[in-house]
Amino acid sequence: MIAFTDKINALLMSNDVSGLIDALKSHDFTVRREAAVALERMADERSADALMDALRYEEWQKDYPILAGVRAAAARALGKIGNPSAVKPLLRALEDPDDEVKIGAMRSLSEFPSEESLRAIEKFVDHPSEDIRRNSIESIAGLDPELGLRYASRALGDSSWMVRKTAAKVIRRFGDKRCLEVLLDNLNDPDTEVRRHILLAVVNMGEYAVDPLLEKLSDPQWQTRAMVVEALGEIGSRRAVPRLKGMLAGRRRDENRYVRGKVAEALGRIGDPAALEDLHMALRDPYLFVRRKAREAIDIIDVEPDLEEFHDGEISFRYPRFWNIFETRDGERLIDAWSDNLKIAIKRRRAEGLTADEFSEIILEVLNMRGLLNIARSNITVDSEHGYMITADTKNERVVTFIFKKGGYIYYIYFRGPIEDLKESYKYIRVFINTLHVEIQGYGERGDG
The missing domain is CATH 3.40.1000.10 (Mog1/PsbP, alpha/beta/alpha sandwich)
Structure with missing residues (x-):
């Protein structure tokens, strides 16, 4: 195994496309797979025909699962090369029995905008495999952002956290304000990473999201209120300060201690000195979490003029x-x-x-x-x-x-x-x-x- 790996690496380092194409036809299927991966890395136009041949599935290959790795690498490589003649072989590859080959074909087809590619990938948005569902949504968004956003909005209710996360990332990438309502409705997603990406998608909408978020502060679920507060803090709008101050201390304070802690954190992020009196009052809150967040917020406001943000x-x-x-x-x-x-x-x-x-x-x-x-x-x-x-x-x-x-x-x-x-x-x-x-x-x- 080490010997053929060294040989493939040598061919790759010397940019020997012909040698790798020969290796792609080797009787040793492991050599074929390594050659396909090397050609994917190289993405050289001269290998396009050989990769299209390697992408073709034949019935006898079902007894050799390793060849699925060859086809998947070939599918991905053809997208990187960008030769339009690969479109039809890639469309056929969507019917491959292996999921990784399907995914590789989808990703590559998203590099060739066409109605045919779009409709072919669209058939997979309800596929039983979560990997295929999330890749289909992302590929559709690459071909048609409008349609991709519609599927992404729907996918925020998917049973798989991976699909929901991808959906939130697609919405975040394009930042369409029409998606704000569905994002707000899903702020309380059960998965931490999904919530984070939904939050970031809302934050990307900036001031446009502030008024709808302020209305959402009356939500009966404390988890949703906590996420809304966090979004307001990330946006950093001082318009939110009066309402947040009221949730932190005094007669109108939020009944949930976690929410109060997140309010203190948000006020620190916004950095308005007008919140200092309420934050100092929160230092007497009966719960440690709230007191700690209030102390941190006071620290931030204290040094706010000196701060930069890195991301x-x-x-x-x-x-x-x-x-x-x-x-x-x-x-x-x-x-x-x-x-x-x-x-x-x-x-x-x-x-x-x-x-x-x-x-x-x-x-x-x-x-x-x-x-x-x-x-x-x-x-x-x-x-x-x-x-x-x-x-x-x-x-x-x-x-x-x-x-x-x-x-x-x-x-x-x-x-x-x-x-x-x-x-x-x-x-x-x-x-x-x-x-x-x-x-x-x-x-x-x-x-x-």
């Missing part, structure tokens, strides 16, 4: 303007920053079998081995996930690390600098951590996340 599609947070933020994207490291003597980094690592607790134990062991002093670990919530804050000192410096897990990755945020500098930056670090959000991409999904 790269995966990570978002607020930070002081005097931190120099650099995107790195070199493997595990996502962000580098510094402020005078303070160094900051955001890292991640794939960790399917590792918990945040186990990873924090590893960090504690490393710090002990390096002889750091005053090592301490405490529980903390980051982006609604349970995590840990670890602090440790050298002779002149302090290290503060935040650790949490989301979507199969361990995220760890690292601050290091002179103890006094770190003490002075604590309020900004709190704002940074309290506003941090990681947007999870589903495995194998398309889209912008």
Whole structure:
């Protein structure tokens, strides 16, 4: 296996299209699959005819499931190459017995706008497979945004969270205001990631969504009110402040403690000093969650003039303007920053079998081995996930690390600098951590996340 993989890689690196086409006809079906994947990566026009031949399904292939991988790669490659002669073979591939081949054909057909492609894909919006349903909606949206939005709006009621998430992402991408009502009706989706994308789709509509959201604050379900409040905070409209203040403290305060906490959080995001009196009143709320969110909001409003917002599609947070933020994207490291003597980094690592607790134990062991002093670990919530804050000192410096897990990755945020500098930056670090959000991409999904 290693030998033929090395050979295919060598052909790919040398841009040897002819050699890969020959490998695509190998009697060894594993070689065929590797060659098809290599040609998909290469996306060279010279391989189009061979890939169209490889895409053709014949009855005898049902006994060799590995060949479905060849056909799926061929389908995807033809979309990347963009030769219109591939349309008819791709349309035939929609009838392939393998779902991945169907999906590859849909994705590629969305690169060739035509009524024929649109109608062929439209037949799959009610398919039993959730993967096919979500890919059909996304492909239709690529061909005809108007029709795609209609199917996406309907799909917000799908039984599969994956389909609902894709539907919300499609609506978010095109930002059609006519979809606002259906989005608001589904703010209380049972899945966290779906709710997040619905929320982002509403937020993308900006001020247009504020009045309908304010009307929705009277919804009898506390979960819906909480999402509405969060959307108002994300939009950041000061028109919402009077109503939100009334929900936080005094005679008209919301009966649900979680909603009150989200109200405090939203007021912090909006950043209007007019909310400070009510936030200070909320510091006396009987519930810790509300008091904590009020304290965080007061911190944010206090430093609001100094703040910038960072959002790269995966990570978002607020930070002081005097931190120099650099995107790195070199493997595990996502962000580098510094402020005078303070160094900051955001890292991640794939960790399917590792918990945040186990990873924090590893960090504690490393710090002990390096002889750091005053090592301490405490529980903390980051982006609604349970995590840990670890602090440790050298002779002149302090290290503060935040650790949490989301979507199969361990995220760890690292601050290091002179103890006094770190003490002075604590309020900004709190704002940074309290506003941090990681947007999870589903495995194998398309889209912008």
